[in-house]
Amino acid sequence: MSAIMQAEGLSRSLPGTPPVTLVTDVTLAIEPASFVAIVGPSGCGKSSLLYLLGLLDRPNSGHVLFDGKDMNPLSGDRRAHIRLASFGFVFQFHFLLQEFTALENVMLPMQRLGLLNRAQARDKAQSLLQAMGLGAKSGKTPDRLSGGERQRVAIARAIANDPALVLCDEPTGNLDSQNSARVVELFRSLAHDQGRAVICVTHDADVAAAADVQISMLDGRISETSVRTR
Template sequence: MSAIIEANGLSRELAGTPPVMLVTGVSLTIEPASFVAIVGPSGCGKSSLLYLLGLLDRPTDGSVLFQGRDMNLLDGDARAHIRLASFGFVFQFHFLLPEFTALENVMLPIRRLGRLRQAEARDKAQALLEGMGLGAKSGKTPDRLSGGERQRVAIARAIANDPALILCDEPTGNLDSQNSARVVDLFRSLAHDQGRAIVCVTHDADVAAAADMQISMLDGRISETSVRAR
């Protein structure tokens, strides 16, 4: 099976006296249809690694390959296009635009990519919300939705352009146990039923336990990798 994304000797250093190493010599491979959790104590480099994999930051050393292409060779515009067309992002805070409805928030990346006409974009966004159990709430603004509902809208927005890779940073950090379990079920379905790769930074033991693979980090390095039998 071909990798979706690979890191080869990935390091990220912040300039200073002395310099600060956020990530040191990380190599990993993420395959399609996999749900991967990155775990470890605060400050160990989990989010820094995620931002490098998501092309939100550039490494000091090493490379990120997406579908076999070296992302270091691309300029900012090309990297931004790959993020829009092929990556989805889910964060602890949903970052929905408060003045837009749930439907309009999900439509945003579809409209930016520009592959669908307005009516098609609307129909697709509505279908995604229905798949999240939110079809009847598509016309509501975020302030009229619960925390769990807002995060499901954010997930619908993350998959609006059919990304091969979804990167999540503490996506259940603001949710209760019931809504956290629902988000985990969504991630497992996106990976196992739809063939997407999910990479999730988390402190939540239940989220990590549900993943197919756990990558443990310590002091900017991978300290252990464990695979869960499906």
């Protein structure tokens, strides 16, 4: 199976005296239908690597390849379009718009991409919320949802445009153990049942243990990669 995402000799540092090293010479390959956890101590470069893979930042050297294509030469607008059409993002904070309902929040990426009309986007958003166990709460604004419900709305929004790749940065960081377990099962389903690649930066040992692949980082480098037998 061909990798959906690759990094080749990826390095990122910030200017300073001395420069601040974030990521150093990272090479990896992410397969479709896989759930990958990136783990390691705070400050080891996990989130910096995720932002590079998600085209939210550019490397100082090395290459990011998505679906076999080098992302480095692309303009900012083209990278933004790829993020919208092919990537989904889930963060520790849900970033839902407070004045919009759950349904309207999930519709937003579809409306931005413009491949569906409003009625089609509404129907798809409702189906996604139903799949998240939130069909009856689609008309509620985020302040009327629990923390776990808000994060499930954020996951529905992340997959609204059928992305090949879902990138998550500490998505269970604000959740209790029960809601964390539910989110993990959603990620496993996105990978194993829907064929998406899910990359998750996490400090949560239970999240990491559920992943197919664990990538351990230390001081900006990959220190170990372990594969879990399904």
